[in-house]
Structures are given as structure tokens and as C-alpha cells.
Amino acid sequence: MSEPILNTLDLSRHFGALRAVDAVTLEFAPGRVHAIIGPNGAGKTTLINLLSGDLKPSSGSIRFKGQDITGAPPYVVSRLGVGRSYQKTNIFPAFTCFENCWLGAQSRERTSMRFLRPARRYRSVRERTERALALCGLTERAHVVSSAISHGEQRQLEIGMMLATEPELLLLDEPLAGMGAEEAARVIGLLRELAADHTLILIEHDMDAVFAVADRLTVMVNGRVLETGDPQDIRASPAVQEAYLGSGEGGG
Numbered sequence: 705m706s707e708p709i710l711n712t713l714d715l716s717r718h719f720g721a722l723r724a725v726d727a728v729t730l731e732f733a734p735g736r737v738h739a740i741i742g743p744n745g746a747g748k749t750t751l752i753n754l755l756s757g758d759l760k761p762s763s764g765s766i767r768f769k770g771q772d773i774t775g776a777p778p779y780v781v782s783r784l785g786v787g788r789s790y791q792k793t794n795i796f797p798a799f800t801c802f803e804n805c806w807l808g809a810q811s812r813e814r815t816s817m818r819f820l821r822p823a824r825r826y827r828s829v830r831e832r833t834e835r836a837l838a839l840c841g842l843t844e845r846a847h848v849v850s851s852a853i854s855h856g857e858q859r860q861l862e863i864g865m866m867l868a869t870e871p872e873l874l875l876l877d878e879p880l881a882g883m884g885a886e887e888a889a890r891v892i893g894l895l896r897e898l899a900a901d902h903t904l905i906l907i908e909h910d911m912d913a914v915f916a917v918a919d920r921l922t923v924m925v926n927g928r929v930l931e932t933g934d935p936q937d938i939r940a941s942p943a944v945q946e947a948y949l950g951s952g953e954g955g956g
Contacts, residue, residue, distance in 0.1 A: 706733065706734055707734075708731040708732055708733055709732055709733070709734040709768070709769060709872065709873055709903050710731075710732045710755065710766070710767065710769075710786075710873060710903075710905075711729075711731040711732065711766075711767050712728055712729055712730050712754075712755075712764060712765065712766050712767075713729050713764055713765045713767075714727045714763065714764040714765070715727070715728045715729070715730075715751075715761055715763075715764035715765065715766060716728070716761060716762045716763045716764050717747075717750055717754055717759055717761050717762050723926075723927045724747045724750040724927050725747045725750050725751050725754060725761075726747070726926070726927035727764065727928065728747075728751060728764070728924075728927075728928065728929055729929070730922060730929065730932065732873075732903060732905060733903075733920070734872075734903050735899075735902075735903055736899075736903060736904075736919040737895070737899050737904040737917050737918045737919050737920070738903075738904070738905050738906070738918065738919065738920045738921070738922065739905075739906045739907070739908060739914045739917075739920070739921050739922070740752075740905065740906070740921075740922045740923075740924060741907075741909075741911070741914060741921060741922070741923055741924070742923055742924035742925055742930070742947075743925065743947070745926070746924040746925050746926065746927070747924050747926070747927040748907045748924055749791065749877055750927075751924070752788070752875050752877050752905070754766065755781075755786070755875055756782075756786065756788040756875050757773070757775075757776050757777050757778040757779075757780065757782075758778055758788075760775045761774060761775065768781070768784055768785075768786060768873070769784075769785075769872075771784070782811075782869060782871070785870075785871050785872040785873060786872075786873045786875065787866035787867070787869055787871030787873070787874045787875065788866065788874075788875040788877075789859075789862050789866055789874075789875070789876050789877060789879060790862075790877055791877050791878045793855070793858045793859060793862055794862055795858055795861055795862055795865065796850065797849070797850055798849065798850075798851065799849070799850060800846065800847050800848060800850065801837060801842050801845050801846050801847070801848060801850055801853070801861050801864070802833060802837065802846040802847055804850055804861055804864070804865050805832075805833045805836045805837055805861070805864050805865055805867075805868045806830075806833045806868070807865070807868075808832075808833075808836065808864075808865040808866065808867075808868030809829045809830075809832035809833045809836065809868040809869070810829045811869060812829075812832070812868075812869055812870065813826060813829060832870065833868055834846075835867075835868075836864045836865070836867040836868035837864055839864065839867050839898070840860045840861065840863050840864030840867060840894060841860055841890070841894060842857065842860055842861060842864055845857060854887065855883065855887065856883050856886075856887025856888075856890060856891060859879055859880075859881075859883070859887075859891060860890075860891065863876075863879065863891075863894065863898075867898075871902070872902060872903060873903045873904075873905065874898065874902050874904045874905070875905050876895070876904060876905070876906045876907065876908075877907045878907055878908055879891055879895070879906070879908065880892070880908055880913055888910065888913065892913050892916060892917060895917050896917055899917065904917075906918065914935075915935050915939070918935055919934075919935075920932065920933070920934060920935075921933065921934075921935055921938040923938060923941075923944050930943060930944065930947055931943060931944055
């Protein structure tokens with residue numbers, strides 16, 4: 705068994721009396737798609753916010769590739785190789801798709817004293833930008849202003865911006881939110897392709913999508929882990945069916 709790429713130990717985040725994430729201990733294996741599901745208010749997005757550095761934990765620890773990143777700010781977590789997308793599309797609508805991905809790629813450049821060097825002379829940045837656009841399927845839309853592309857394409861673009869930073873681990877918070885069937889199918893295909901070379905931690909309320917792409921599932925209820933296992937085991941679990949799958953709830 706390979707070492708986990710990321711793991712948590714008794715990770716908690718409290719908001720006053722609310723235990724949004726409560727003593728969560730999990731391991732995420734490299735090269736796998738690990739989905740986190742649960743009813744509204746289960747603590748899924750709070751957990752992702754802790755893993756990405758957007759929130760500091762109340763207690764517990766987070767380790768990425770053996771390094772303690774507990775409480776590290778998002779830019780540090782990102783530079784270590786963790787990418788993150790959000791529930792609401794997070795792009796620069798006035799910029800082209802190319803320019804959006806360029807910003808992600810350029811964030812990986814070390815600062816230089818050559819302040820007057822034209823940005824487009826950075827060949828490595830351009831190469832990362834073009835690769836990210838190709839990976840997310842937007843090469844043909846590269847020079848279209850991002851506000852003019854469809855909602856599904858904007859979600860693809862956000863993933864492309866993340867890929868431009870060359871992460872090893874992708875944190876994806878409801879990437880199919882607000883999509884029609886055709887757009888969702890396209891993004892599911894993209895997630896399958898990304899899984900060949902990345903580790904994915906996925907929050908998604910579309911259970912058909914989850915079971916189509918996930919290698920492993922964790923079910924959360926009331927901030928705690930109810931059960932973790934292979935998709936077939938989770939689908940057959942009476943406790944999971946009672947708490948979530950049979951209820952028809954999602955999100956959170």
C-alpha cells in the first residue's frame with residue numbers, strides 16, 4: 705500500500721456551539737478519486753475549506769505528502785501542489801480563457817528583479833497555459849472572453865485555471881452544480897481524464913456522477929464520518945441508505 709497523499713487526524717472546525725467538522729480522520733490515496741457525500745449541513749464544504757487552507761482548524765491536523773500543513777494559508781497549500789475549485793464559479797469574466805489560465809500559470813513563477821520583462825516572454829508560462837486549456841477542453845475557446853462562454857465551459861475554465869498551477873491533488877467542490885445533462889456529461893468525462901494523472905477529492909450531490917467516477921467514498925453526517933469504503937459497499941450500506949442515499953437529499 706502506498707502512503708496517502710493527504711491525511712487528516714481528528715480534524716475539527718467549530719463555529720461557536722456548531723461542530724461543522726468534528727474529529728474527522730481520513731486518508732486519501734494517491735491516484736484515486738475519493739468522493740465525499742452527505743446531506744445538507746454534513747460539513748463537506750467546510751472540510752474542503754480546511755484542506756485547502758481557506759479555513760483554519762479548531763483542532764486536529766492535516767498532512768500533505770507527509771508534511772504538516774495544518775493552518776497553512778491557501779497560497780502555501782497551493783504552491784505545495786493542491787488545487788481547488790469552488791461551488792460558485794470563480795473566474796475573471798472580463799478576461800479571455802487564455803488570460804484566466806495565464807494567471808494561474810504565472811503564479812508558479814518565482815519573482816524576478818527584471819520588472820520590465822514582458823509577461824508573454826515567459827515561455828514556460830505560455831506552455832503551462834496552453835496545456836491547461838487543452839486538458840480542460842477549451843483550446844478552441846482560448847481567446848473568447850470568459851463571460852461569453854456557457855456555464856459548463858466556465859466550470860471547465862475554472863478547472864483549467866487550477867490545472868495551470870500544475871497541482872497533484874485537486875479539491876473539487878460540486879463541479880457539476882447548475883449544469884444541464886449535456887454539460888454535466890462533458891465535465892464527468894473531463895474528471896475521468898484528470899483522474900489518470902491526478903488525485904481527486906470530489907464533493908458532488910449528483911449520485912450518478914459520483915458512482916461513475918469515484919474509486920472510494922466517504923459519507924459525512926453532522927460533521928462526522930459515517931462510513932468510508934468502496935462505492936459498492938457504500939451503496940449497499942444500511943446506515944448510509946438511512947442517513948443519505950434513501951433520503952434524496954444532496955448538497956451542503
